[in-house]
Amino acid sequence: MNPITKAIRIQTERTNEMEHSTPLFLTSSFCFDDAEEMRAAFADESDDNIYSRFSNPGVKEFTDKMVALEGAEAGYATSSGMSAVFASFMALLKKGDHLLSCNSIFGSTHTIIKKYLPNYGIEYSYISADKPEEWEAAIRPNTKMIYLETPTNPGLAIIDLEMVSALAKKYNLILNVDNCFATPVNQRPIDLGAHLVVHSATKWIDGQGRVLGGVVVGKKELVQDIYLFCRSTGPAMSPFNAWVLSKSLETLDVRMERHAKNALQLAKTLEHHPKISFLKYPFLPSHPQYEIAIKQMQNGGGIVCFDLKGGLESGRSFLNNLTMLSLTANLGDTRSIASHPASTTHAKLTDEERLATNITPGLIRISVGLEHVDDILADILQALENC
Numbered sequence: 010m011n012p013i014t015k016a017i018r019i020q021t022e023r024t025n026e027m028e029h030s031t032p033l034f035l036t037s038s039f040c041f042d043d044a045e046e047m048r049a050a051f052a053d054e055s056d057d058n059i060y061s062r063f064s065n066p067g068v069k070e071f072t073d074k075m076v077a078l079e080g081a082e083a084g085y086a087t088s089s090g091m092s093a094v095f096a097s098f099m100a101l102l103k104k105g106d107h108l109l110s111c112n113s114i115f116g117s118t119h120t121i122i123k124k125y126l127p128n129y130g131i132e133y134s135y136i137s138a139d140k141p142e143e144w145e146a147a148i149r150p151n152t153k154m155i156y157l158e159t160p161t162n163p164g165l166a167i168i169d170l171e172m173v174s175a176l177a178k179k180y181n182l183i184l185n186v187d188n189c190f191a192t193p194v195n196q197r198p199i200d201l202g203a204h205l206v207v208h209s210a211t212k213w214i215d216g217q218g219r220v221l222g223g224v225v226v227g228k229k230e231l232v233q234d235i236y237l238f239c240r241s242t243g244p245a246m247s248p249f250n251a252w253v254l255s256k257s258l259e260t261l262d263v264r265m266e267r268h269a270k271n272a273l274q275l276a277k278t279l280e281h282h283p284k285i286s287f288l289k290y291p292f293l294p295s296h297p298q299y300e301i302a303i304k305q306m307q308n309g310g311g312i313v314c315f316d317l318k319g320g321l322e323s324g325r326s327f328l329n330n331l332t333m334l335s336l337t338a339n340l341g342d343t344r345s346i347a348s349h350p351a352s353t354t355h356a357k358l359t360d361e362e363r364l365a366t367n368i369t370p371g372l373i374r375i376s377v378g379l380e381h382v383d384d385i386l387a388d389i390l391q392a393l394e395n396c
């Protein structure tokens with residue numbers, strides 16, 4: 010079956026009620042018929058559920074769908090995207106290892122790498138998203154993992170997955186990719202050589218701004234280590250959130266198609282707007298890595314970013330002029346969202362770090378929703394008019 014069909018059809022075994030849709034398994038633990046059955050489960054001789062920090066049928070349904078969508082061998086679902094990222098580092102890196110990443114990564118990921126990993130003796134360094142030639146030179150004898158996002162948040166730089174996975178292979182490194190911005194219906198890093206894929210399921214995967222969640226999928230041995238770390242440390246996904254997210258995956262493909270269609274139309278309309286100094290969308294030929302984007306992505310995704318010539322003040326006044334778009338920290342919602350990274354998500358970086366990742370003072374990020382595209386365009390155009 011095609012992975013898109015699997016995202017609709019994979020389902021936990023029916024209970025005696027013969028329900029068509031999966032019920033909620035709101036239970037912290039599971040019962041055994043006798044001592045022998047219980048012993049076998051604890052000895053890992055059966056795959057019976059024991060306790061929802063380890064596994065839960067609804068969480069398994071969501072995880073199995075993500076494994077199918079990403080073309081992975083195994084997966085583990087977590088309470089948030091950040092716990093998936095954190096677990097993938099803590100389970101696989103140890104004192105003396107070096108983590109190679111890119112300066113364009115999600116703000117909290119940057120905080121984990123820069124502020125916490127050194128406490129455990131784990132070294133790191135960053136290359137620039139727009140300088141692919143830096144990757145190979147930055148690999149050290151103790152490099153263990155390459156971690157990257159593509160497209161990056163919020164600058165929408167595209168990193169060539171085939172190129173980086175060839176390096177990971179050559180130097181025997183783990184390639185760990187945050188595929189949050191693209192989603193597996195748009196880009197499948199494992200097909201291109203990645204060993205692990207992490208997600209914030211909070212974003213496009215939920216798609217309706219209701220729950221937090223995360224997931225890591227990939228090679229069986231690596232996921233097993235991450236699972237063992239998580240089952241002891243406790244960032245398990247809530248069964249309720251898994252129920253919401255599994256339902257969301259049934260419509261991921263159709264939603265992403267429309268998000269991308271609306272985003273492309275918005276990008277084309279605004280590209281030469283007199284108040285905008287530059288606009289980035291992966292599927293516009295003006296994007297600096299357009300050739301890589303069309304090689305590894307099915308569409309340009311749902312995020313558009315642009316820089317206002319008026320800088321910080323224009324950025325703030327643009328947000329204040331919006332009447333329909335939401336001002337909120339999320340992305341990947343049915344409702345279009347505008348954000349101003351320099352004063353919010355990336356405010357903790359220094360000016361230098363921000364500029365190194367192309368976060369200019371006037372940068373606006375739009376998460377393009379599923380409202381009628383005419384309404385999205387009208388609100389943004391009138392807000393630009395007076396900013």
Ligand SMILES: *Cc1c(COP(=O)(O)O)cnc(C)c1O
Nearest residue numbers: 089090091115162189209211222
């Ligand atoms: C939001 C986000 C995260 C963190 O996910 P949470 O679910 O908020 O913990 C990680 N990576 C990217 C690219 C994100 O956008």
